[in-house]
Amino acid sequence: MSVLLNTLYVMTHGTRLRLDHETVCMEAENGNKQLIPLHHLSGIVCIGNIIVSPPLMMKCADEGRSITFLETNGAFKARVEGPVSGNVLLRQAQYQMLGQKEKQVELVRAMIAGKIQNMRSLLMRAARETSHEDDETVLRKAANALAIALKHLQMADDINQIRGIEGESSKNYFQAFSAMIRVQRDSFQMNGRNRRPPLDPINAVLSFLYTLLMHDCKGAIESVGLDPQVGFLHTLRPGRQSLALDIMEELRSIFADRLALTLINRQQIGPNDFESRPGGAIYLNEKGKKEVVIAYQKRKQDELLHPVLNRKVAFGLIPFVQARLLARYMRGDADSYIPYLYK
Template identity: 40%
Template sequence: MTVSAQAVRTLLSRDIPVLWFSYGGWFSGIAEGLPGKNVDLRIAQFRASEQQQLEIARRMISGKIRNSRTMLRRNARGEMPRVGEQLKQLAIQAMQAESSQQLLGIEGTAARLYFGSFPAMVGKNSRVDVSDFQENGRTRRPPKDPLNALLSFCYTLLVKDLTVTLMGIGFDPYYGMFHKPRFGRPALALDLAEEFRSLVAESVVLQVLNNGEVGPQDFQSRAGGCMLEASGRKAVLRAYERRLEQEITHPQFGYKAAYRRVMDIQARVLGAVMLGELDDYTAMVTR
């Protein structure tokens, strides 16, 4: 698909960014209007102390682990008390981490436990075989099986949206609190994505699998990896947009908002913490 120069100019004049993806679903680039005018926010972002960055990262990762635990409790076939209790303890440990390296280790342990149980959330109505995921676990670049391909594609969509959200508020999305800066890596978007992985991306994956919205014909294996065909990408995009429009009650503020709006709220909460308008960052955690 191509976009004419006239269309790009019109979109940019209305503050609507234009994004490009590879055929494999990787976020390739973005065109937007003038950079955000909130220079004070970017100054505060770059001046944040290591301790402040660690405190924010603790809350984001603890929130991620708590959301993963809730996801398993709601969707797993059969009881998983051992994994649930382990995730509960890891969420507590994340809040007590004394360094970013320690926090990284806690997050990695939680991820292994969670993804080890992920196939238990895929129901019998799924037309996609997840046995390869059960054997190999989470794989990326390239994903080795259909379930990993779905996860990677949905994570890409999520990070893309959070990158745009952060840029619109005035952040530099490439300078993170938990994920270290690296060329071409939207570290802050990856940070904020942590608490939304279960709430948005993984929920979409389970939805398209358990509702039979994707099947074996929607995937292609080549060069040692697995990727979504155009039909599969369209199905996932439809489900992803439905999820973003779903309304929930924000646990901190008590009013209803669609997930798309909640992502913006969380970015603004982070900005308020950076500027000293709020004392602590509160992660988005579902009940």
């Protein structure tokens, strides 16, 4: 049996977190108090103005739990964690891959193939389910463009070439994204992907979900002893979690895009769940963020079949399974990296 440890998300402005024996004590400004056993948690994510006591930080660091701080809009600010652990020989193999072009290309090609196939799967499913002929045309056209991209990807032998194919595929995918919205279309229109800042409600939801997914991918990478900053698709840059971003690519449409569409189409979030900022920026408000986080955590508890393991695993464990498959490839225990494909 697989056990999925929970991540605690704290979003209420002014909440104080402190250590109370073996529990986290959460105290809101209105006096409400809640205790959560530490052994139930794999990490804590603080969104907005949250106060964390030093004893709780040290306890989490000692026991391998991370505390991540995000801005109210979901942007990453800082992460508190204990000493680096893991297999130094595995990290050595990871660093050596920086000088192995063929192995890098093979890995990146597999990751992007997984991403494009998962995006295409979402488009095709939406095309089958829609009752609007115009939407079906848009969705199938985008899906066909991704099918062509997959053929070009098979022949790509340079990472920059693969990045170009990925970029064009994402552009085609997001141009058709609004056709997957079945309700509230006046409020939810998307003209391509935009961020820093997001300029419409759909991009606001996606950016927030991508931040949550990034947190999980980084934790998965670290759990197997890899360095999350040394990636191959995303260029190396101080402070950038390049490998976590790499492994996140194939999971974006599965974890974030599908959930965003579900929340909108089921009207679990609506126009009142957003706020405007100077310069045209649109972000989820506190109510909207709570709704998205609850749905995200619930989604992670669902079980589905993993084709490589040939057994059911919790949805939230998929980044951890993929991180282990990635580690096997880097060590040379596997001939190829197999991306996760959603069925």
